[in-house]
């Protein structure tokens with residue numbers, strides 16, 4: 001014990017090892033120093049040999065400067081809120097890296113004067129939705145709606161159908177958001193039905209706008225009715241449509257999902273939406289519609305508190321102008337192709353793995369109740385925890401007593417990584433069946 005204490009290297013000696021010095025440059029001195037201190041303590045206790053200290057430090061250091069981990073999304077949920085919603089396209093990731101340093105986000109390099117902030121991203125958005133006279137981008141969908149309510153309805157009334165008073169997730173509710181910036185709600189209709197006359201009767205001098213909210217995470221069926229944007233617009237007050245998922249144009253696979261172009265064509269004065277759901281971009285909120293209203297809101301003092309950073313603007317521009325983002329590609333994937341991948345993966349894994357058809361979902365507040373035909377690799381349900389602890393972590397879904405690794409939301413380029421991660425946690429021997437090991441395994 002005393003010997004080991006005496007031969008424990010000094011902190012500075014460990015820190016000056018070339019590999020450790022490189023780690024200091026990459027991860028920061030305090031983080032590396034704390035790891036060195038832990039390992040030296042273990043060395044003094046005799047748990048690490050003095051000669052192994054450097055190796056132990058290097059293997060204890062985090063792999064990256066963020067504690068966030070890359071995860072393989074095998075849930076079959078294309079826009080998974082707990083996995084960060086839309087994964088960015090390679091083009092958007094490249095754009096993030098370019099914009100990360102000093103960048104001309106708000107400088108006109110030709111004149112050397114202040115430029116229009118994020119002009120290229122806004123131009124790309126305007127080009128994608130020609131029906132919008134004006135466009136603006138804020139931090140998220142909730143921020144877009146809060147800005148509209150604050151700028152147009154503080155101290156006034158917002159008319160909303162009771163069936164559209166939506167809780168969006170994590171306990172946050174659209175009606176409470178609208179009230180939190182000083183607007184008053186005027187509820188009309190019932191949970192299941194509302195008529196255009198209900199809206200008409202509620203309108204008055206205090207009405208700021210009618211709010212149409214897409215019930216993006218639930219469905220109501222049976223004896224129901226709601227009022228479309230065109231009928232509401234005919235009432236002569238501004239209609240604000242919170243479409244949620246950020247579809248800019250109709251999608252053939254999601255016929256019931258509202259889109260910005262159609263909402264504006266139907267007469268909405270403003271549309272609000274998220275950027276990181278079906279649009280497949282970075283977290284942001286889109287505000288589209290009447291040029292005068294958008295300009296008024298863009299200059300509202302509250303707008304500054306909701307402003308997006310250069311990274312968001314760069315990633316949004318690349319999402320809109322670059323190759324199709326992963327979410328959009330996933331929505332267009334063919335079940336046959338997914339089954340082909342599932343068969344190849346199952347064959348590579350062997351043992352209990354089996355390719356099966358699967359029913360995937362959009363998720364993340366979009367297209368509730370819509371199933372997407374997909375394919376998965378089925379494994380014993382008991383492996384779910386070990387796979388989440390794998391490197392990289394693999395998150396599947398347990399269904400019908402089996403763990404399904406659904407391929408719709410997984411980039412095909414990650415299939416090999418999936419196989420490798422599963423192989424590392426699969427029992428090395430084929431699992432014996434009820435009557436002992438299978439012949440010919």
Ligand SMILES: *Cc1c(COP(=O)(O)O)cnc(C)c1O
Nearest residue numbers: 140141142214216243244274365
């Ligand atoms: C998702 C959603 C929101 C919230 O958007 P965030 O980008 O999460 O702030 C608001 N309204 C609807 C209808 C939604 O689907």
